[in-house]
Amino acid sequence: MGQVDIAEFLKRGLCVLVATRDASLSPLCVTASACALAGPGRAVVYLPAYEGAPALANLRANAAIAVLVEEPTTHRGIQLKGRSLAIREATPTELAHVAEFVARTKAELAEIGFAPTVLERMNFTPCTAVEFSVEHVFEQTPGPGAGRAIEARP
Amino acid sequence: MKLSEIKHCFQGVTPAGIATCDADGTPNMALLSQVYYLDEKHVALSCQFFNKTRRNVDQNPYASVRLWDPVNLQPYLMQLRFLRAETSGPVFDDMSSRIDAIARVTGMAGIFKLLSADVYEVLSLSVLEGALQPAPATPLPWAVDPRQAGREELRGLQMLSDRLCRARTLEALYAELLASMASLFGAEHALLLLHEETCGKLIAIDSRGYDRVGAGAEVKVGEGLIGTVAHSRKPLRLSGMAAMRRYTHAVRESALKSGLALAAEIPLPGLADAQAQLALPLVAHDQLIGVLALESRDPLAFEDWHEAYLALLANQAALAIAMLSEREEDDEAEPTAPEPAPLPARRRVFTWFTGDESVFVDGEYLIRNVPARILWKLLREHATGRREFSNRELRMDENLGLPPVKDNLESRLILLRKRLQERCPDVRLVSVKRGRFVLERDSEIELIEKP
Numbered sequence: 207m208g209q210v211d212i213a214e215f216l217k218r219g220l221c222v223l224v225a226t227r228d229a230s231l232s233p234l235c236v237t238a239s240a241c242a243l244a245g246p247g248r249a250v251v252y253l254p255a256y257e258g259a260p261a262l263a264n265l266r267a268n269a270a271i272a273v274l275v276e277e278p279t280t281h282r283g284i285q286l287k288g289r290s291l292a293i294r295e296a297t298p299t300e301l302a303h304v305a306e307f308v309a310r311t312k313a314e315l316a317e318i319g320f321a322p323t324v325l326e327r328m329n330f331t332p333c334t335a336v337e338f339s340v341e342h343v344f345e346q347t348p349g350p351g352a353g354r355a356i357e358a359r360p
Numbered sequence: 361m362k363l364s365e366i367k368h369c370f371q372g373v374t375p376a377g378i379a380t381c382d383a384d385g386t387p388n389m390a391l392l393s394q395v396y397y398l399d400e401k402h403v404a405l406s407c408q409f410f411n412k413t414r415r416n417v418d419q420n421p422y423a424s425v426r427l428w429d430p431v432n433l434q435p436y437l438m439q440l441r442f443l444r445a446e447t448s449g450p451v452f453d454d455m456s457s458r459i460d461a462i463a464r465v466t467g468m469a470g471i472f473k474l475l476s477a478d479v480y481e482v483l484s485l486s487v488l489e490g491a492l493q494p495a496p497a498t499p500l501p502w503a504v505d506p507r508q509a510g511r512e513e514l515r516g517l518q519m520l521s522d523r524l525c526r527a528r529t530l531e532a533l534y535a536e537l538l539a540s541m542a543s544l545f546g547a548e549h550a551l552l553l554l555h556e557e558t559c560g561k562l563i564a565i566d567s568r569g570y571d572r573v574g575a576g577a578e579v580k581v582g583e584g585l586i587g588t589v590a591h592s593r594k595p596l597r598l599s600g601m602a603a604m605r606r607y608t609h610a611v612r613e614s615a616l617k618s619g620l621a622l623a624a625e626i627p628l629p630g631l632a633d634a635q636a637q638l639a640l641p642l643v644a645h646d647q648l649i650g651v652l653a654l655e656s657r658d659p660l661a662f663e664d665w666h667e668a669y670l671a672l673l674a675n676q677a678a679l680a681i682a683m684l685s686e687r688e689e690d691d692e693a694e695p696t697a698p699e700p701a702p703l704p705a706r707r708r709v710f711t712w713f714t715g716d717e718s719v720f721v722d723g724e725y726l727i728r729n730v731p732a733r734i735l736w737k738l739l740r741e742h743a744t745g746r747r748e749f750s751n752r753e754l755r756m757d758e759n760l761g762l763p764p765v766k767d768n769l770e771s772r773l774i775l776l777r778k779r780l781q782e783r784c785p786d787v788r789l790v791s792v793k794r795g796r797f798v799l800e801r802d803s804e805i806e807l808i809e810k811p
Contacts, residue, residue, distance in 0.1 A: 223426065225379030225387035233387050235379035235424040237435065237491075256490030257435075274377070274389035281375070281610035285389055315433075318606070319659075324432055327492040344412075348391055349611035353412040 212343065213243050215284060218277050219314025220307075224251055225272040226264035236261045239330035240307035241275050241286075242300075249273070249286055249340050252296055252304050252333040262334060265290040271338050274346055278314050283346035284356070288339035296335045304333060363400050363485055366436055368660060369427040370397045377426040378405070380416035388412050395427065396455055398479065403440070404451055406459060407476040408611075414478070417442040423480065430660060432495070435488040445476035452477040457592050461585040513669050516544035520673055524680045529791070530770045531777075533684055537652070537677050538568040545670070547638075547654040547661070549631055553579060553586060554650040554681075554771050558763065559729070562590055562651055565775055570631075575778030576727055579651075586651050589639040593648060595671050597638045597662050635659035640670055642678035647766075649678045685768060706803030708786055712736045713810050721784045731776040733760045738789070739807055742799050751795040773797070 222238035236257050244250040251273050253261055265271060269289040276283030296304065312325045345354045376392040390413045396404040405425075407414050417423055421442035428435050446452045456474040463473060520540045527533035534552055541550040549569035553562035564577040582591040589596045634655040642649040652674055656662065662670075711720045718728035719735050727735060734754060741749070751769055754760060762769060777789050786803040 223377040223379075223389050225381070225389040225424070227381040227385060227387045231381045231383075231385055231420050232422045232439070233379040233381040233424045235377050235389065235426045235437065237426065257488050268385065270385055270387055272379070272387040272389045274391070276391065279606060281391065281606055283391065287386065320433065327495070328433060329491055329493060346390065347610050348393065350409055352390065352409065
């Protein structure tokens with residue numbers, strides 16, 4: 207991916223992982239329900255309530271965030287890095303988008319063999335929206351090119 | 361909770377996520393292909409590329425790893441501290457041989473390789489409560505009382521041991537071993553290969569659960585899962601093959617974009633859609649006898665304890681094969697019944713190619729090397745009117761090129777029989793007494809020699 211169309215990529219069935227860290231630089235990995243663009247150089251990630259609290263505490267304290275979005279069937283992935291700008295409840299419109307995103311994620315997971323009964327049990331809501339600045343974008347498909355900075359197509 | 365309680369999450373069926381943080385406080389998120397359980401307080405992560413994750417833990421040793429249960433997707437969180445990167449020793453060797461085998465079966469040899477086994481201390485392990493809605497009442501596969509399961513397996517082992525001890529011929533032993541894999545251990549797809557020391561290869565002798573027996577198929581020592589096991593003489597288990605294929609395919613695409621040259625992707629032997637494989641070395645008297653390879657479409661078919669008890673039975677099978685191979689008690693010849701006439705209008709053309717010492721039947725490859733020389737001798741002598749042969753006379757025939765010790769003659773004859781069954785059932789080698797057999801044929805046989 208020399209150049210990537212993030213908006214196009216985010217239309218696929220994706221899993222979202224978020225890294226934050228505390229004051230002692232101890233990192234924390236949490237899953238997110240969905241990720242979307244929120245204007246030029248800005249994106250939003252939705253953290254489910256069951257595990258969002260420690261990550262939100264980290265973000266309130268230091269704002270540093272890294273978001274990995276990857277397609278489970280191909281492991282194609284990109285990483286967005288920046289700083290959180292706003293933490294707020296997801297709006298009803300956003301929750302509808304989250305539901306669509308989650309449906310695509312589940313379809314993707316079904317494709318790699320997870321049964322509907324397993325996927326039905328996964329909780330993605332309620333969730334909190336975290337808006338963040340997209341300062342860097344990296345290729346994250348596993349392999350020798352992982353971690354290479356890429357240009358986001360406007 | 362104990363780390364060993366979630367060992368089934370360490371099989372690579374679902375990849376793990378790892379968060380790290382550099383010295384400046386910038387977090388990083390990446391995927392991991394393999395997390396290895398070392399003990400209750402330690403795990404090892406595979407470092408295949410010197411990437412941002414590794415650079416970060418060199419600056420700041422803390423890491424946060426997300427694992428998922430491969431069956432119900434329950435997430436777990438491990439907080440880790442990087443201790444050291446090992447580039448040799450047992451942990452590195454074990455991880456490396458697994459990764460080499462994955463690389464070889466996915467055509468990624470040389471690209472998908474272990475740089476280091478990165479050992480981390482597990483600071484905490486937690487289950488993410490609330491990630492899943494309440495479970496239905498069905499118990500998970502590993503919720504079975506392990507002591508009870510262990511007893512059943514022990515009983516299976518005892519039954520197999522009995523069967524192996526009672527086998528009077530190698531052919532019966534091979535058949536019992538493979539049949540027992542399915543009936544006693546639920547491994548429906550099993551392949552037995554014998555080590556051919558002279559050419560550094562493993563030759564398939566018999567199988568169960570595949571479209572064809574595949575007798576005579578060759579694997580080089582050191583190549584693929586089976587060859588790796590033959591080389592290291594240690595059992596090797598690959599789980600979550602579909603997940604691994606997806607992961608290595610992603611690496612492959614990425615490597616191609618980076619301009620690296622790759623070998624053609626080699627298809628997996630046996631089941632095209634195998635989800636788990638386990639290969640066990642058969643070693644007796646410090647000699648590699650062969651490899652027993654099992655496959656399953658269930659990604660979690662083989663777990664740690666399968667590896668342990670199946671290794672135990674592999675040792676027993678190896679000893680039994682070694683002992684039966686050494687026995688040389690041919691019965692004396694007795695007059696045999698006259699040969700019945702061939703069926704009308706049936707004709708088989710056998711061609712001996714001197715150059716590569718192979719035999720073709722009706723223009724199709726049948727067999728080569730020592731078993732081919734044996735077959736050609738039998739066919740030529742049959743043409744002069746002989747019908748019954750003894751193992752002893754084959755051993756005495758220097759032209760056949762059998763090694764003076766450990767000649768594996770009986771196994772070579774079994775291989776020859778299986779190949780004839782598959783390719784030319786009109787011609788058969790039928791045992792009549794210990795160490796003696798007759799050549800039976802339903803068709804006219806024509807022999808041709810070519811350079």
